Amino acid sequence: MARLLKGVVIAAAFSSLAACASLGGGREASLRPPVVTDPAPIVSGTMRPYQIRGRWYRPAEQPNYDEVGLASWYGAQHNGRPTSTGERFDMNALTAAHKTLPLPSLVEVTNRANGRRVILRVNDRGPFVDSRIIDLSRAAAEELGLLSQGVGEVRVRYVGRAPRTGGGTPMRRAEAAAPSRPTPYVQPATPTAPVISEASAYWVQAGAFSDRRAAIRIADRLGDQASVQDIRRDGQPLFRVIVGPWPDANAAEQARQAVIARGFGDALLISGG
Template sequence: MAAGLLAGCVGVEFPGGSAPVGPVPAPDTRGTGNQKVGRPYQIGGVWYYPRVDPGYDAVGLASWYGPKFHGRSTANGERFDMNKLTAAHRTLPMPSIVLVTNLENGRSVRLRVNDRGPFVDDRIIDVSRRAAQFLGFEQKGTARVRVQVLDANGQPADSRRVADAVPAPAGVGGPFFVQIASMSSLDNARRLRDAVARFGRAHIQKVWLDGRRFYRVRLGPYDGRSLAARTLDRLYDQGYYSARVFTDSIG
């Protein structure tokens, strides 16, 4: 969105479009091996300093952009397509692959950073309209999200996937559960439970945290870590990137 930098990648609420529940397609990863960091630049009197940040992990506000910028050049010279899984970030190298998780409903999607922005308030990322649909905030316009840079293996720096984890100490056993998401909406939790039922025994666990009620969508229990890890890998293959493995002792 090079032509629209001063517009600030403002996320505008447009009518129409639904937020699908379930697996999402992977982003276009072409060219990720040849990243461009870019020089420092100034927008609205503020200087920004692009840099390589493999451990980037931030929480903040996300917005989305679409029709107004569709077909325009992005900051790295590509054509912006609002129907692709892409995003704009102020400082990450282009392209980078990031995992964006909507903290309001637990949905997550991998996006390809190929643009600069947003330059509005405390927003940390601007996503395409298609990404906003998958993340479930197209109608709302903004959402509180977590953004994590993914490594060459497609994993965030602090990945807790059991398949790559150190074995549990002696005496620490199951049962193990694969948790897909934790959310405050029971209706959303039920839809997600139904969507992942094909992977195993899906259920909802109600918990209270800091005086608030949450609904955890989980698969299991599994007697062994390896069984849980295999289920986790299947979920990752189908786009459920926020899934994690827990024991019943983890709150």
């Protein structure tokens, strides 16, 4: 296999996430939502009906909003860009995008797979993909345990108006037994290509691109297990974005479906055998 051009992206440190949370303190914050005594005004321009890809969305105050659906996340490719409220998107802050809730507001998001729960500041519109109900910042995805898989089922509950700044708060983490001899992850000085020549190894190919920079941006979007592979087709350089590996076809197929849900409908399974 050709040498990978992109190494594993290391997730942001938990301490930096805590620094981004303006209310509630540390990771063992109260199970109660934060009390907002000086709410930010709703940005009036974000409450007008709008149309995306032929579909109309009608934002409204929804005090009883409580919905289950898929969450995705967005990171470096949007970092620093203005959100719908005019705030700058910070991928390391606990924020989110929603199609119709007031901006800015607070929501409680629960990962239904592991029970992790977090309060997020909603300051942007999206995601405009069928079946997805909320788009998370990178920090929010990491807090909920969704960073590597990209898409997961969540419950979203409207909490209320957001403070003038901040509002993101870790609320609860899933309980897990600590290993007797934990082995810390050590990043290699020079990233090395995983071995995929064994028949038991599977990868997902999200796509192949002639532009290396475009391939790297897509790999960043897909998370920690994505990398870029330099190959040649008909004598021309090509940059393939792959995600994995997984030890069996069932796990790889689940990952492929997650990649498809992120907008890569031509994602393929690749066997190392």
